[in-house]
Amino acid sequence: MNNLEKELLRQQMINSRMSLPPNAVQKKSQAIIDRLFLLPQYLKATILLVYLPFKNEIDTVPLIKKSWLNSKKILVPVCQPERKLLLSELLNFDDLTLSKYGLYEPQEEQQRPIPPQEVDLAILPGVAFDLRGYRLGYGGGYFDRFLDSLRPDCPKIALAYDFQVVTQLPVEEHDTKVDIIITNSKTYYIN
Numbered sequence: 001m002n003n004l005e006k007e008l009l010r011q012q013m014i015n016s017r018m019s020l021p022p023n024a025v026q027k028k029s030q031a032i033i034d035r036l037f038l039l040p041q042y043l044k045a046t047i048l049l050v051y052l053p054f055k056n057e058i059d060t061v062p063l064i065k066k067s068w069l070n071s072k073k074i075l076v077p078v079c080q081p082e083r084k085l086l087l088s089e090l091l092n093f094d095d096l097t098l099s100k101y102g103l104y105e106p107q108e109e110q111q112r113p114i115p116p117q118e119v120d121l122a123i124l125p126g127v128a129f130d131l132r133g134y135r136l137g138y139g140g141g142y143f144d145r146f147l148d149s150l151r152p153d154c155p156k157i158a159l160a161y162d163f164q165v166v167t168q169l170p171v172e173e174h175d176t177k178v179d180i181i182i183t184n185s186k187t188y189y190i191n
Contacts, residue, residue: 006170009128009169010138013127031184033062033066033159035182036157039157041155042157045120047073047119049150050063050064051076052096052103054102055102058125058160076088076105077146085143088111088113090106116150117151119154124159129169131166132177133190134177134178135169135177144175144176147176148176155179157179157182158178160182
């Protein structure tokens with residue numbers, strides 16, 4: 001698969017996701033999050049990296065709310081110059097603002113940076129995933145560069161709709177695998 005095919009797949013997946021009505025997003029998101037809540041990796045984690053939903057991604061807001069109730073610390077990604085990510089503790093949804101990229105991020109004065117090495121569990125976004133655990137992102141490389149800064153023992157979990165899981169994606173040298181993919185109907189454990 002060349003770059004053009006990769007971009008076509010990316011667009012196809014985003015279009016499929018954007019065509020989901022709000023009630024389907026909510027129902028499928030809840031099914032996925034309910035599966036996550038049963039995983040031992042979630043239960044034992046105390047510091048979670050969780051993305052904030054963008055363009056009909058799996059809605060992580062209920063996950064964040066329940067995690068707060070369970071006394072878990074929530075970190076969210078903040079896009080930085082040079083395609084880097086900062087992790088900021090999120091204490092309240094009122095701290096969020098819409099960034100220039102169209103993503104919800106903590107306002108600059110509300111950012112509470114936390115080193116990536118403190119993350120116990122990483123919940124990752126993506127456009128598509130394959131059965132080997134590789135992810136296709138939006139093409140900016142933010143997460144690809146960032147994932148190497150997590151501890152090697154930090155589980156990386158992808159949340160995805162069933163249609164976002166494909167047999168095989170093209171892989172580049174810098175691509176990092178996820179450990180688990182949770183969809184609305186199945187949990188994939190990657191070896």
